[in-house]
Amino acid sequence: QGRMIFSFAQAGMMGWSGPWREAVRHGLNGLTRDFLRPDGLIRCLVGLDGRPLDDTPHVYDQAFALLGLASLGQAAESDAEALALAQRMREGLEALRHPAGGFRESGDQPFQANAHMHLLEASLAWEEAGQADWRDLSDEIAELALGAFIDHRGVLSEFFDADWRRAGGDDGRLVEPGHQFEWAWLLDRWGRARGRADGQLAARALHETGRQGVDPRRACAVNALWEDLTVRDGWARLWPQTEYLKSSLALGETEEALRAASGLRRYLETPVRGLWRDRQGPTGGFAPGGAPATSLYHIVGAIRQLEEQSPALSA
Numbered sequence: 001q002g003r004m005i006f007s008f009a010q011a012g013m014m015g016w017s018g019p020w021r022e023a024v025r026h027g028l029n030g031l032t033r034d035f036l037r038p039d040g041l042i043r044c045l046v047g048l049d050g051r052p053l054d055d056t057p058h059v060y061d062q063a064f065a066l067l068g069l070a071s072l073g074q075a076a077e078s079d080a081e082a083l084a085l086a087q088r089m090r091e092g093l094e095a096l097r098h099p100a101g102g103f104r105e106s107g108d109q110p111f112q113a114n115a116h117m118h119l120l121e122a123s124l125a126w127e128e129a130g131q132a133d134w135r136d137l138s139d140e141i142a143e144l145a146l147g148a149f150i151d152h153r154g155v156l157s158e159f160f161d162a163d164w165r166r167a168g169g170d171d172g173r174l175v176e177p178g179h180q181f182e183w184a185w186l187l188d189r190w191g192r193a194r195g196r197a198d199g200q201l202a203a204r205a206l207h208e209t210g211r212q213g214v215d216p217r218r219a220c221a222v223n224a225l226w227e228d229l230t231v232r233d234g235w236a237r238l239w240p241q242t243e244y245l246k247s248s249l250a251l252g253e254t255e256e257a258l259r260a261a262s263g264l265r266r267y268l269e270t271p272v273r274g275l276w277r278d279r280q281g282p283t284g285g286f287a288p289g290g291a292p293a294t295s296l297y298h299i300v301g302a303i304r305q306l307e308e309q310s311p312a313l314s315a
Helices: 003-015 019-037 058-075 080-096 111-130 132-149 177-194 199-212 238-250 254-268 295-314
Strands: 051-056 232-235
Touching: 003 019, 003 058, 003 295, 019 058, 019 080, 058 080, 058 111, 111 132, 111 177, 132 177, 132 199, 177 199, 177 238, 199 238, 238 254, 238 295, 254 295
Parallel strands: none
Antiparallel strands: none
């Protein structure tokens, strides 16, 4: 629901003349009617009839709900319902805090960077919507990333132990180029907003590491590397390509952004305009089958970054 609200609200802000307001309101109604728990957090899963199937509150899900609400606040310039719901959710998040800092995720990987990444995205969006009281949460997550998630080489780990040390085994050796780029984009935004050179330097280092996972022949970022930056999974989903494009644009890498856009375009060349493919194989062919609707959030985000950077690109 949060991703849908985000996507349609962003489309409206970019000038789409379709029924984005109705779509956003439909998403907000579904969120509050079916997903909202009594404690203000969002449950994981409901059935088509709205009946709860999994009441677990995942940090990841809270982050996307908060991001959608922030986009609604931006699109409507002021939305009291979205703001009140977001404040209630932020209070509920306190129950998911981890004593060593950050938040504990539900499920098999309770100590992970990914859920924090999307929570940082949401808190920065609320700041940009004029809510300065989200600043502390943004700073907390950015500092955790700089102090624990990212090593001196600019390599972002995905999974950790309870003391925020890199997890052992293959889980700790996982490096995802898409997340390298996504964190780079976020930390550059945070660093610029705070005047923090260390945030911007970390963003640059993350981006450079992510480039090690770009296959020059296909012009696309692969799914995963090992910690020594050799290829772990040579398939390439759609979403890392959008993050490669966003990071390249944010860091002023115009030629690289054009290369990333060229690679992304192949995923969008489908028989039905407006749809997309999701999984590109190591030899360049695409896997048959459906593509997840969640990719719309990534696509819209990339388009928004392109719009924001268009004057610089023209220059």
